[in-house]
Amino acid sequence: xxxxxxSSEGDAIRARSLLEQALELFRAHGDVGGIGASLLGLGxxxxxxxxxxxxRAYLEGAVAQLSDAGxxxxxxxxxxxxxxxxxxxxxxxxxxxxxxxxxxxALGREMPPSVILGPxxxxxxxxxxxxxxxxxxxxxxxxxxxxxxxxxxxxxxLVLSVRTVxxxxxxxxxxxxxxxxxxxxxxxxxxGVLVVE
Numbered sequence: 001x002x003x004x005x006x007s008s009e010g011d012a013i014r015a016r017s018l019l020e021q022a023l024e025l026f027r028a029h030g031d032v033g034g035i036g037a038s039l040l041g042l043g044x045x046x047x048x049x050x051x052x053x054x055x056r057a058y059l060e061g062a063v064a065q066l067s068d069a070g071x072x073x074x075x076x077x078x079x080x081x082x083x084x085x086x087x088x089x090x091x092x093x094x095x096x097x098x099x100x101x102x103x104x105x106a107l108g109r110e111m112p113p114s115v116i117l118g119p120x121x122x123x124x125x126x127x128x129x130x131x132x133x134x135x136x137x138x139x140x141x142x143x144x145x146x147x148x149x150x151x152x153x154x155x156x157x158l159v160l161s162v163r164t165v166x167x168x169x170x171x172x173x174x175x176x177x178x179x180x181x182x183x184x185x186x187x188x189x190x191x192g193v194l195v196v197e
Contacts, residue, residue, distance in 0.1 A: 039058045
């Protein structure tokens with residue numbers, strides 16, 4: 001808890017030290033939930049410092065530990081921070097409000113509005129036409145956008161004009177109700193429209 005508090009106050013060095021100590025203690029006691037929470041804090045800290053490799057490694061460990069420990073809301077937060085889709089059962093069992101509270105507790109700040117939990121009903125299934133507003137071509141474009149391709153690179157990959165790619169991206173934004181490439185990608189992952197490797 002102190003590590004998270006120090007992290008939220010911008011004291012990354014002391015926060016990291018406390019979170020690493022907590023991780024060691026939880027490992028020594030075999031506390032899977034505590035291990036997962038410590039890894040979540042360390043992953044968030046690393047990502048905020050711009051260290052994506054370590055951040056993602058910590059978060060991958062957090063996701064596995066929190067899933068194994070049955071910590072549903074913590075698991076959802078770890079998935080969201082890892083920019084992974086949250087399974088419908090986690091949202092339905094915990095609820096968006098509880099997940100937001102756990103985000104604040106785990107990371108020491110409010111969940112940003114860009115984090116979208118979305119609907120929790122069966123329309124999330126990507127094989128459902130009603131639950132997937134994107135055309136097959138739009139899903140292809142979004143998959144490449146999610147991999148940080150430029151419009152020119154998307155056009156080259158799909159043998160389209162840049163103008164056509166721009167039109168597809170505008171349609172994706174409209175259909176998903178978002179205003180940036182990052183938000184479109186996050187929304188698509190969370191809704192099960194797209195799983196990015």
